[in-house]
């Protein structure tokens with residue numbers, strides 16, 4: 507009989523551990539005020555329509571596969587495609603780039619060589635940053651920063667960077683040799699602990715939880731479409747739909763993820779409720795390939811950045827040396 511009790515205890519402990527580490531991502535039942543959409547709207551309410559962003563573009567730089575339950579605790583529906591993207595908010599005063607995606611090396615390490623990388627898309631992100639009015643990141647994790655931390659011309663993007671101190675502090679570890687270009691390291695950071703207007707139609711607010719430098723970015727366009735870029739608060743929209751965050755075991759694999767889990771759980775609950783209250787608001791998580799491609803299909807996102815052709819150097823007036 508004793509062995510039966512012992513077995514029962516073992517099964518109960520294993521079941522409890524499975525629930526705690528794998529299956530539980532439950533959010534609180536309410537998180538009112540976490541995303542103050544009325545405050546974001548008020549900050550851009552007086553922006554002249556002709557100054558607002560006209561369209562939102564996306565580059566799918568890379569992709570890899572992972573099981574759904576790694577992103578949404580309790581979702582055992584199978585493998586999902588994770589996209590690594592960058593966004594371009596096109597506006598009359600110049601574009602705002604959101605996120606720097608991965609480079610080929612980072613994606614290869616992250617996916618054990620199984621990911622797919624689009625070198626042309628990554629090059630467009632690099633070029634678009636040099637031509638943009640502003641370059642922002644949703645947070646400082648490796649799969650959002652490479653076109654910034656490893657940009658081949660740091661001096662050509664430094665003036666455009668709008669980063670918080672937490673975000674900037676997270677960049678050196680991703681830079682070549684662990685050292686940021688001095689032009690980037692020396693930028694003045696922005697304080698967005700309260701909702702802050704960044705440009706016509708664009709508001710950003712700090713949302714620490716998934717990372718110390720996680721932020722959300724609200725965008726209103728000339729067509730009165732509204733977007734909320736949420737970075738990695740949720741990896742997949744399923745987390746918001748099911749009010750279930752990442753499982754706790756993810757921290758064993760990725761120690762930098764969700765240092766403030768209770769904050770992430772509140773944010774996911776708030777996004778779920780916001781989605782119900784504001785069904786026309788386009789919530790944009792960073793990695794949900796199927797959902798993001800659906801937004802391309804519906805016209806909410808346009809695939810591929812607008813990038814001007816590289817300026818050709820002015821002729822020097824000297825004729826090239828004759829061939830020997």
Ligand SMILES: [Zn+2]
Pocket residue numbers: 645647716717738
């Ligand atoms: Zn992240």
Ligand SMILES: [Zn+2]
Pocket residue numbers: 647649650738792793
């Ligand atoms: Zn990410």
